[in-house]
Amino acid sequence: MSNEVNYGSIIKNGIFGENPVFRLALSLCPAVAVTSGVKNGFLMGVAVFFVMIMVNATVSLLRKFINPKVRIPSYMFIIATWVTVTDLVMAAYARDVYKQMGLYIMLIVAFAIVLSRAEMFASKNKLLPAIVDGAAMGMGFLLALVLLGIFRELLGKGSLWGYQILGSKPLLIMILPTGGFFAMGLMMGWLNWIDRKFFGGTGGGGGAH
Amino acid sequence: MWEHVLTIFIASALINNFVFSRYLGLCIFFGVTKKMETSIGMSFTFTAVMLIGAALNWVIYEYVMIPFHLGFLKIVIFIGVVAAFVQAADTIMKKVTPALYYKLGIYLALIVTNCIILAVPLINAEEHYSLFESMALALGSGLGFSLALIIMASIREKLELADVPKSFQGLPISFVLTGLIALAFLGFSGMITL
Numbered sequence: 216m217s218n219e220v221n222y223g224s225i226i227k228n229g230i231f232g233e234n235p236v237f238r239l240a241l242s243l244c245p246a247v248a249v250t251s252g253v254k255n256g257f258l259m260g261v262a263v264f265f266v267m268i269m270v271n272a273t274v275s276l277l278r279k280f281i282n283p284k285v286r287i288p289s290y291m292f293i294i295a296t297w298v299t300v301t302d303l304v305m306a307a308y309a310r311d312v313y314k315q316m317g318l319y320i321m322l323i324v325a326f327a328i329v330l331s332r333a334e335m336f337a338s339k340n341k342l343l344p345a346i347v348d349g350a351a352m353g354m355g356f357l358l359a360l361v362l363l364g365i366f367r368e369l370l371g372k373g374s375l376w377g378y379q380i381l382g383s384k385p386l387l388i389m390i391l392p393t394g395g396f397f398a399m400g401l402m403m404g405w406l407n408w409i410d411r412k413f414f415g416g417t418g419g420g421g422g423a424h
Numbered sequence: 425m426w427e428h429v430l431t432i433f434i435a436s437a438l439i440n441n442f443v444f445s446r447y448l449g450l451c452i453f454f455g456v457t458k459k460m461e462t463s464i465g466m467s468f469t470f471t472a473v474m475l476i477g478a479a480l481n482w483v484i485y486e487y488v489m490i491p492f493h494l495g496f497l498k499i500v501i502f503i504g505v506v507a508a509f510v511q512a513a514d515t516i517m518k519k520v521t522p523a524l525y526y527k528l529g530i531y532l533a534l535i536v537t538n539c540i541i542l543a544v545p546l547i548n549a550e551e552h553y554s555l556f557e558s559m560a561l562a563l564g565s566g567l568g569f570s571l572a573l574i575i576m577a578s579i580r581e582k583l584e585l586a587d588v589p590k591s592f593q594g595l596p597i598s599f600v601l602t603g604l605i606a607l608a609f610l611g612f613s614g615m616i617t618l
Contacts, residue, residue: 240595241451244539248447288507295500303496321499321546325539327451392445393606400592400599408591 220344229351235328236359237406242326245319246360247395253376256364258312259319260357262301264350266323267332269297271349274337281338290333291324298324328352367398429560432553436564439613442540443572444606449540453572454598462531463577469531471566473513474544477506478562481545482555495549502545507536540569575605 233239236246245263250256273293274281281289302320305313313320323329332352337345368374371390373381388394442448452470456462481502489495514532517525535541544565548558579601588597 240454243450243454244447247450291503291507292500295503299496299499302499318543318546318550322448322539322543324499324503325542388607391610392447393603393610395447396599396603396606400596400603403599404589404592404596407596411591 220340222344222347225344225348226351226354229348229353230355230358233352234355234359235352236356236363237403239328240403241328241331242356243399244322245316246356246363247399248319249316250360250363250367250395250398251371251390252368253361253364255312255316256360257357258305258309259316260353260360262305262320263323263326263329263356264353266294266297266301267329267349267353267356268346269300269349270294270329270333271337271345272342273297274333275340275342275345278338286338287330287334290330290338294329294333295324328356363395363398363402366402367394370394425556429556432557433560433564434615436561437568437571438609439615441568441572441609441612442543442565443569443602444609445613446543448543449538449569452538452540453576453602454595457573457576457580457598460574460577460581463573465528466531467566467570467573469528469535470540470569471563473506473510473532473535473541474562474566475559476513477509477541478544478548478558479555480509481505482548482553482558485545485549486555498546498549502542502549506541506545510536540565572605576602579605 231238235241236243242263245259249259270290270293274290277289277293298321301323302317305320306317332348336348340348365375367389368376369380370386371384371388371394373379373384386394389398436442440446443450443453452466456466484501484505485498489498489501494501510532514525514529517529517532544558544562547553548561551557553561576598580598583597583601592600
């Protein structure tokens, strides 16, 4: 990696090619847990977006000082610090949302996607590419959560962002725990189908884990 | 008091099952349930680490963090304690019981940054549980998670033979399956009113 860093491909990679939720199937817990409404999904996505940018930036700045032997514990503490910051800010400014999803905000610390980007990208790149990569991955995550949130809230409550749209509740099950798993499975299957049909990808059979 | 402990135990194992109603530990859940053997190994390791981790974190939270008003550092401290404990367990097991180490060692390495290991002490801290209540939550959650892993593993072994549409192979169909099991677990929710 010299100065020739292709920002376009980093962004495309984060949002489509290696979308954390649908492609890599990492950090699934919150993707299912908080997406019973668009608003919660969006706020969770913003929290992750922020944490990813800050962690990538910090790791990139400190990459010359961290001894490779203790790099994983160091990254974990960097992540934990930024998650604590996010957690306290959310607790102060978004009280009602925080009550519902505080636990999941704290658990951002255990997200495989944050640690893996720090390890695979930020620790080898300069500040700006690292920030762009964090932003792209965070954006991919945010979009996935919003997409799931729209799907579930529209079907489960007939509303979007709390505003009534359909006037009825077509499929109440979608906002129950069960619905989260269904929505996720259907969405993944659908994206695999699109990938195979229109882009000649291998879609399906994927998801190493 | 014992009644309350029992309630927490049953609630965390069945009603608020970590996988099916709190959606935690999904990465591991989908990752290891391809084979029955790994699921069972993982269940043992997880339950043990959850119990010990919860006890350690409870002592630290109650006797260090509360007296010194360090509650806001709980995320950093809990993850440090769990990581240090798992690393220590790894080293000790390698020396003392090599046979057990070769069976369960690989799972230990995967556990360090797992959300359910961390969720137990966080919930305990949030709810201000006593030591026994914390232990009940840890044991209940561990057994509930084991139950989920074993159910899923046995279904997925059968799934190998099923004819699944191509786009749904792998993860998507596993998600739909989990949804169905979660639907069954919904039936437990009327059992106890907390």
